[in-house]
Amino acid sequence: MDFLIQRDELIRALSRVQGIVEKRSTTPILSTVLMQAHEGGLRVTATDKAMTYVGNFVANVNIPGEVAVDAAHAFQVAKVLPSDVVALQLGENQRVDVRCGKSYYKLAGQAAGDFPPVPSFEASGWLSLQAADLRRIIDQTWFSIAPDDNRYGLNGAHLDAVESPAGPMLRMVGTDGNRLSWAQAPYTGNLAIGRRMLLPRKPLQEVRKMIDSFSGVVEIGFGERAAVVRFEGTTVHMRLLEAEFPNYKEVLPTSFKRRVVVDRDVFVDSLRRVSIFATDGAHSVRFAFGADGLVLTARKLDVGDSREEVPLDFAGEPIVMGFNARFIQEVLNVLTATRVTLELGDTLSPCILRPMDDENALFVVMPVRLD
């Protein structure tokens, strides 16, 4: 193996895999990235067994070859290299020689044959959507997914196909039992509905990072137990969660008694201010809705009290409710709408938040009991 690569291209390749490899794995090969130099360039593969990333990068290959190197150490080296062009060569004992300007590194490598094979995959169908849409629906649901719940079905984002007046929509749903978010975007192609389509949290986050500045089309395919996300020379294979996602449509309130319209920015600022004294565990803040506005109050024992007033349009009887301030803040953070609606039932009924005049996202937050 002997190839030349632009430093920035090498950094891009190695940064892609940092969130995927296991940093201190008991299986050292899972800490490595497989580098395969072939006539067309450099292919990079990383896996944590649950997800596998394969990316293609521009390189000038003199001698094809392959080797696995520790992903974190290789990235450390790439980031400090002094000039634009980097030469990588495979030496004896799987050693990788890295030369750049007057810098010279030798990296301990492992035989490519020890690297786990990329899982085979056959899609029952592929759908396409805009990267910007995929970014938005991940951002608007990801924060609601349970990070590590023993109700396994909550540890992923569920995909649904929805018919809407604007045509077929791909809907992503996440919930941790205390709140739920869904967001949808138009797609073309075949969702191959009818199976469990529960994408685990970590690969979804990695895909989100990878498409951060990508402006083209992303394809998603579903197989028997896996899904694949493809775009621009990149393939991410992920095992689907083998668990039941709750029937979220059943828990969504179908009517409301009170409706509030509030300015997003004012609401965000007031919540941030009042919640510095929200008690640490549940971040409880008292919400008193009335025709005169919303009064937010919080109390931290032996420390102090905070109080904020938020102007709003309110229809219905006054009501006092408690919410985890962080849950409401996280919803507001992923909305770009200037005005937000809240639909309320009784004191302990779920609250529905929506961006005003936008049917493509909906958020449910359960209230908390006030002491």
Place this chain on the structure above:
Amino acid sequence: MDFLIQRDELIRALSRVQGIVEKRSTTPILSTVLMQAHEGGLRVTATDKAMTYVGNFVANVNIPGEVAVDAAHAFQVAKVLPSDVVALQLGENQRVDVRCGKSYYKLAGQAAGDFPPVPSFEASGWLSLQAADLRRIIDQTWFSIAPDDNRYGLNGAHLDAVESPAGPMLRMVGTDGNRLSWAQAPYTGNLAIGRRMLLPRKPLQEVRKMIDSFSGVVEIGFGERAAVVRFEGTTVHMRLLEAEFPNYKEVLPTSFKRRVVVDRDVFVDSLRRVSIFATDGAHSVRFAFGADGLVLTARKLDVGDSREEVPLDFAGEPIVMGFNARFIQEVLNVLTATRVTLELGDTLSPCILRPMDDENALFVVMPVRLD
């Protein structure tokens, strides 16, 4: 107590004391800041017993009064206040009411009488120096002071008066036993030499932060067991360390066998690159000095090797030495000179670094044994 204050002035006052108060003290009063509103404005006092800060700030006082409030909580509130003018009032049970725009906070306070009194102080003399000079000599020595050594004399910066061709100089010296830094600057007034003048590390760091953007004159006075730093409405009282500082002049080499001149920026970059594989404990890097240049190498077992070449002007026999790369980097980080000299003896003799053509700073780094 009832006063109005600009939010930014309140933030400035409270940010000053955050590094001084003890965050989770078993003596709760040491977590508080004493606020005293008087005709002339607001006085703020904080102490950790070893150091005491008193600062004066602009405020519009209606009713004088005083109260102690938790410094961290008050700062948290100040930082999120929505508009420019803040009203503070003392209510019942030492409660402090904070009003700003539509925000209203109540902070639990403690009686001002419970706050420790400011230590009395009588200086045997005062010296003056420019804030910019004090910043420089603190920056150039502070990093060498032992953070917490049971040889107590190493836990502070020693002050000396030195006669130089440019007039009397205040010299600050710090050492942790493996390295030593001194830096000096012109002063006027009376250093009242003849006593132990060992300033502890923490108050020195706090003073450094306070003068960060100050461009006037700073006064330092020494009393029997304490020193006071004064500038622009601020007084910092600190207990001197009651310990013996080593006789550093005895350990400084008086001659050298080899002299190296190197470009600071090139040296910094090469060290940063090579030291990613310097072994974690001692950050050992191998320095091979010769007429052809300096070759830096490091090795991390089972990970890899790194090698850098640094061009230099070299006079003397070639030599191979080991250094803790971090110690050399920390010296280079506080130098603005474009060229740096290294004076070397034998393999295990101390190395002296100096900014070229500058007599006002000197750094000693002990080599490490290479395996």
